[in-house]
Amino acid sequence: MDGICDDAAAAAGLDDFGDDWFLGPLAAWADDLAQPNLSEFGRRFLRSLAVNDVARRLRVLDVLRRHPEIADVPIPPVLHITGLERSGSTLLHNLLARHRGARAFLRWELMRPVPPPELESHAHDPRIAAVQASVEKIRGSPLEGMHWVNADEPEECAWGFIDAVSMLGQSPLFCMPQWRRFLLEEDQTPAYEHYRRVVQVLLWKCPVPPHGCLVLKSPQIVAHIAAFAGVFPEAHFVITDRDPYRALVSVAAMAHSIIEPFVVENPLTDDGARHRIALARTAGKLTAVADFSTARPDRVTHVGYPDFVANPAGSAHAIFVAAGLPIDDGIDDAIGAFLDAQRAGGRAAPPEKLPTMGYTEDDVRSEPAVRDYCLRFDVHPETERLTGVHSSR
Numbered sequence: 225m226d227g228i229c230d231d232a233a234a235a236a237g238l239d240d241f242g243d244d245w246f247l248g249p250l251a252a253w254a255d256d257l258a259q260p261n262l263s264e265f266g267r268r269f270l271r272s273l274a275v276n277d278v279a280r281r282l283r284v285l286d287v288l289r290r291h292p293e294i295a296d297v298p299i300p301p302v303l304h305i306t307g308l309e310r311s312g313s314t315l316l317h318n319l320l321a322r323h324r325g326a327r328a329f330l331r332w333e334l335m336r337p338v339p340p341p342e343l344e345s346h347a348h349d350p351r352i353a354a355v356q357a358s359v360e361k362i363r364g365s366p367l368e369g370m371h372w373v374n375a376d377e378p379e380e381c382a383w384g385f386i387d388a389v390s391m392l393g394q395s396p397l398f399c400m401p402q403w404r405r406f407l408l409e410e411d412q413t414p415a416y417e418h419y420r421r422v423v424q425v426l427l428w429k430c431p432v433p434p435h436g437c438l439v440l441k442s443p444q445i446v447a448h449i450a451a452f453a454g455v456f457p458e459a460h461f462v463i464t465d466r467d468p469y470r471a472l473v474s475v476a477a478m479a480h481s482i483i484e485p486f487v488v489e490n491p492l493t494d495d496g497a498r499h500r501i502a503l504a505r506t507a508g509k510l511t512a513v514a515d516f517s518t519a520r521p522d523r524v525t526h527v528g529y530p531d532f533v534a535n536p537a538g539s540a541h542a543i544f545v546a547a548g549l550p551i552d553d554g555i556d557d558a559i560g561a562f563l564d565a566q567r568a569g570g571r572a573a574p575p576e577k578l579p580t581m582g583y584t585e586d587d588v589r590s591e592p593a594v595r596d597y598c599l600r601f602d603v604h605p606e607t608e609r610l611t612g613v614h615s616s617r
Contacts, residue, residue, distance in 0.1 A: 232278035266486030325436035
């Protein structure tokens with residue numbers, strides 16, 4: 225861990241790490257780097273992720289120290305999309321971001337928030353090309369079809385976290401057991417408080433339009449949704465409800481592909497480890513959402529995946545109304561143009577079939593927390609995958 229911090233300090237040219245909460249997840253990550261199941265490539269690559277993550281922390285904290293006025297940047301109303309991974313959150317994020325009053329954080333600015341982006345140069349900032357170069361490495365891969373990304377498109381909040389809690393968007397959860405345990409069991413409030421400061425950095429010189437809102441997305445926070453809501457009182461949460469079996473099969477297949485180069489033996493195979501890791505996480509996340517929906521129904525809107533696939537513009541209208549935000553009379557045309565571009569090849573088509581990864585519908589829905597959630601929120605089995613709009617998730 226000391227070596228990671230030393231290398232990050234050298235890369236950033238800074239050495240004030242701020243408070244030490246981040247050392248908890250970083251220590252867990254460093255411990256996992258010593259596990260025998262990592263390949264040598266995996267060990268080197270995952271260590272480099274930690275160095276980059278800590279260096280970004282140093283740069284953000286330095287900007288905040290040099291510009292204390294950033295702490296006074298107001299945070300506007302927030303529409304925050306969350307739910308199970310692979311439940312349509314990326315598609316919905318892109319649809320809601322078509323609102324002319326919306327500001328969605330883009331991949332490049334979350335990954336490289338310093339120097340703070342400026343309105344005049346936002347569309348042609350040189351960091352866009354640098355981040356896009358890293359994205360191009362996945363072109364033609366199975367991952368590209370399952371989760372299409374570009375540097376200048378909306379990205380999930382987790383890519384902007386600065387506390388060693390979201391390296392590679394938390395994809396290594398499945399091969400980093402100590403780190404996974406930390407993220408599941410420890411209070412994540414400090415990480416969300418630091419992310420709030422990142423949000424202020426990104427809004428400082430590049431605010432939302434007048435009377436507008438932020439449209440954010442992060443399925444990674446769903447197990448701790450109450451903690452995130454406490455840090456972001458401005459947020460109204462949009463929960464994407466999809467058949468948990470379909471979501472789980474999709475996340476297991478995608479994660480299997482992502483971590484394959486990092487490990488000697490992939491834990492996401494058709495055995496008990498798959499159930500312990502993935503299915504237990506699904507049940508816990510649905511329980512957290514159900515509890516928050518009971519405690520704060522005024523801050524939650526549930527939207528079914530089949531509903532917004534069937535009627536994207538209508539679903540967007542309903543979400544803005546439920547959150548008390550103004551309707552954009554041009555959003556129907558904007559959503560239509562976006563989906564037409566997707567269907568015309570603007571992104572790689574999702575795979576026609578996914579491996580079941582050993583799951584069955586009965587396996588998943590027999591879990592008490594999953595069964596109760598589906599009954600309460602009217603989540604039905606998806607008899608066939610809905611990919612007619614080339615959805616990202």
